[in-house]
Amino acid sequence: MKQIFTLLFCFCIFSNSFSQTQKPQLHGKHWMAITGKPLGATAGATTFAKGGNAVDAACAMLGAxxxxxxxxxxxxxxxxxxxxxxxxxxxxxxxxxxxxxxxxxxxxxxxxxxxxxxxxxxxxxxxxxxxxxxxxxxxxxxxxxxxxxxxxxxxxxxxxxxxxxxxxxxxxxxxxxxxxxxxxxxxxxxxxxxxxxxxxxxxxxxxxxxxxxxxxxxxxxxxxxxxxxxxxxxxxxxxxxxxxxxxxxxxxxxxxxxxxxxxxxxxxxxxxEEPLSVNYKGIDVYKLQEWTQGPALLQSLNILENFDLKSMGYNSANYINTVYQAMSLAFSDRDFYYGDPDFGPKSPMNGLLSKAYAKERAKLITENNDPKIGPGDPYPFQGESNPFMNLLKTRNDVLAYDRPELPIQGLDDPFLEHFLKGTTTIQAADEEGWxxxxxxxxxxxxxxxxxxxxxxxxxxxxxFVLDEKLNPFNVLEPNKRPRVTLTPSMALKDGKPFLSFAVQGGDTQDQDLLQMFLNIVEFDMTVQEAAEAANIHSYQMQSSFGAHESKPGSITLNTEVPSWVRNNLKKRGYKMDFQNRTSGPLNAIWFDWKHGTFWGGSSNHGEDYGIAW
Structure with missing residues (x-):
């Protein structure tokens, strides 16, 4: 136990090299263990201390x-x-x-x-x-x-x-x-x-x-x-x-x-399985296959690669509007095309993840939000004809966003309760490279x-859905896996680990992960700064839970977003609500190859916790 108390003490030391964060930057040389609860992280730390590798520690944290x-x-x-x-x-x-x-x-x-x-x-x-x-x-x-x-x-x-x-x-x-x-x-x-x-x-x-x-x-x-x-x-x-x-x-x-x-x-x-991946400005980003929502992050990155995000400025009105609409485009494809690849029909992932398709989708982003953004047609981008054009044309008839519009009421809103369904996350790395x-x-x-x-x-x-008009790829069948929100992430640069990251939060997961990645790559934030940064949350996509509703144009902003940004977004058609913490419960490890160390981030959003040595 003495060793564990030493590790916990080391975790509590703040880094003074960068801007202050509410939680300390986590540093490690030999290993790092981060998860949703302090006791869970301790299970990972004790496993590492007994000689286990990152997989052993991750499994111990999972069990805990x-x-x-x-x-x-x-x-x-x-x-x-x-x-x-x-x-x-x-x-x-x-x-x-x-x-x-x-x-x-x-x-x-x-x-x-x-x-x-x-x-x-x-x-x-x-x-x-x-x-x-x-x-x-x-x-x-x-x-x-x-x-x-x-x-x-x-x-x-x-x-x-x-x-x-x-x-x-x-x-x-x-x-x-x-x-x-x-x-x-x-x-x-x-x-x-x-x-x-x-x-x-x-x-x-x-x-x-x-x-x-x-x-x-x-x-x-x-x-x-x-x-x-x-x-x-x-x-x-x-x-x-x-x-x-x-x-x-x-x-x-x-x-x-x-x-x-x-x-x-x-x-x-x-x-x-083999994961799916795209390259964003020299960084290979990996996600699970289309039985998860993970490829929506890859699609979003492909779309956003067509814009100079850095010049827009972090969380400017232009930046928020661009990221929001890019997510709307990617998630509308998620809502219609993603499902268990072991069952027919086969999702058109080659087309969906092609740079050419993303470039065409990027042209749909305008100065004002479009509440009717819907799925595109990726089939021509993989040399095929879309067998579901008739369903695309009738899909709006069964979508939740054609119902009377209601504003977001706050964290006790039943819609938000469904949309933000939680889970936990686990991050582990060791000096052997796992x-x-x-x-x-x-x-x-x-x-x-x-x-x-x-x-x-x-x-x-x-x-699951029960009506193919909503998503012909995710209709319930015996022994079929549902299309889920669960979506761990990993990125490699120059063939070596660059960032390992995950978040809880239902349909907001790949929204938070996208913004964390951009915060680091485009805005030079440390991993802890990025874990606490003021993200936006969109509700324009369909919820994967409950009644599968959506609220087009609704957006959660951090309370610190200035009035001029709020006013600009209101003119663009957004319906806003505000929260003090909007990062999402992000956990991540960034790899410092210059010094041969790990940097850990664990957001101030929940009870997530990390220990390193």
Whole structure:
């Protein structure tokens, strides 16, 4: 523990070389661990201190934040980008669960639903995070599953719960009571005035501890039988998805009205994929494939490359108007063309990411915002004809922005609650060159817990659409992955890591990540300055949650934006609201190759935290 206290002390030292920030610039030489909660970062630090690499530490942080219910749980989903220094390549991890076999548009329409529900057992895709963690560890880590899960298991036996999670449980207790296994775990004071744990109370999750213990036991038995480290971890993977753990997950889910079958869990696999990328002014930026919203950031960069952003000035009216409309163009394509590439039709990604298509889209940016900006036609830019022109022409008839316009009311606005659905992020890097960026999510409070496993189920089914007029690529099908907002990011310059970055916040994620990247590349901010900078948020794209609404022309600005900028934007057709902190909960690592060190940034927006050595 003495070593950890030393590390925490080192974290609290401010850098005086640059402008002051509300959080200190984080510096490290050997390793860096950043995530959504201080205890989660400590799990990463202890793993590094025991000799683990960045993948080991990232997996330890993932296990810890799942156990802490940091807006996710063990039954959620995990998305990651990993830089492998041995190959010089960026690897994509797709650990997104898929829809149950019996989940069809007709099933939900018969229940008079326009979309799959936000909560409950029918909102759940198959668990992805356990498989994602074990795959990353087996393929690219160095430690055993027992070593990496040790912090999470200790926490499952009992840890002092943070106020954010405890108060969220109390606020959602009436819904939690609908699900017997959730009630058992979340409400230790059932019948009292406060039924949730108190902040700082030791929160015990015995069922989850037993589930994690079974994974570690399986690994131990496999090692004793002569299996390799990798084989032993995959033996634990098999037990989760095909053994007694899977059986209990399915039993408990179906008892509560869910649709999982044992075959659904057994057939689901983690995918190791090639990421997508574009080059922006000599920097290669990597995102996950179009089953996420990540390519929208790449499209935005391609569009913005046609403008001299630096000369406009940071957060000038011209800059804000240009970035807003570039995002509107890219996200309107996201809303219509993105979906699971394993299912037809195949998204036209070559056209969407082409520089020529971006140049044509950039011509649509005008002095005034256009609330009717819609998807373009990328097919000619990959030598094909668009098979969905008829849907494009009728799409406006079913879009939310044709409904009566309502202003943003503030943070308690139900629309914003949906649009800003949170998750957490994980950033890790080590002196050997491994870099990890993860945006895990799913199973947030209130979560349905699957039987006696302690595993909270995902709510990601709500990101599907049931009508092809909205998006023919993201219509619900059995065993299909929904198009999600989760979107880790990584950038390389001259073939070496330049920036690893991620943020929580639903449909605002790639908005914040785009602006952070531009803050560093165009405006020479340090990574901590960029993490705290005054971003804008647009609501012109469709929400990926709830009723999938949009509010064209609505924009959130920082309260420090001057009056002349506000007045100029009002004349351009924007409807503004203001917040004190608009960076989003950004976490990032910037690589200082001149000095051979890491610079870490963790925004002042939430409880995100980093430790370095």
């Amino acid at each position: 934040v799942c156990t802490m219910w940091d807006v996710l749980s063990w039954g959620g989903e995990t998305q990651a980008l990993i830089y492998n220094p041995n190959t010089g390549k960026v690897i994509a991890i797709n650990a997104m669960g898929y829809a149950p076999t019996d989940a069809t548009p007709e099933f939900f329409k018969e229940k008079d639903m326009n979309y799959p529900p936000e909560f409950g057992p029918l909102a759940a895709t198959t668990p992805g995070t356990p498989g994602g963690l074990m795959t990353m560890l087996a393929e690219y880590g160095t430690m055993s599953l027992a070593e990496v899960l040790a912090p999470a298991m200790e926490m499952a036996k009992g840890y002092p719960i943070e106020a954010q999670a405890a108060n969220s449980i109390e606020a959602q207790k009436n819904r939690i009571k609908d699900w017997p296994y959730s009630k058992k775990v979340f409400l230790p004071h059932l019948g009292e005035e406060r039924e949730a744990p108190y902040p700082g109370e030791v929160f015990v999750q015995e069922d989850l501890y037993q589930t994690l213990s079974k994974l570690v036991e399986t690994e131990k038995e496999a090692l004793a039988a002569g299996k390799s480290r990798k084989e032993a971890i995959y033996a634990a993977y098999e037990r989760f998805y095909k053994g007694d753990i899977a059986k209990e997950i399915v039993r408990g889910t179906r008892e509560q009205g869910g649709l999982f079958t044992e075959q659904d869990l057994a057939n689901w696999k983690v995918k190791i 870099v990890v960026s993860i945006t895990p999510s799913g199973g947030w409070i209130p979560a349905v817990i699957a039987g006696n496993t302690g595993v909270g189920l995902s709510q990601r089914m709500q990101s």
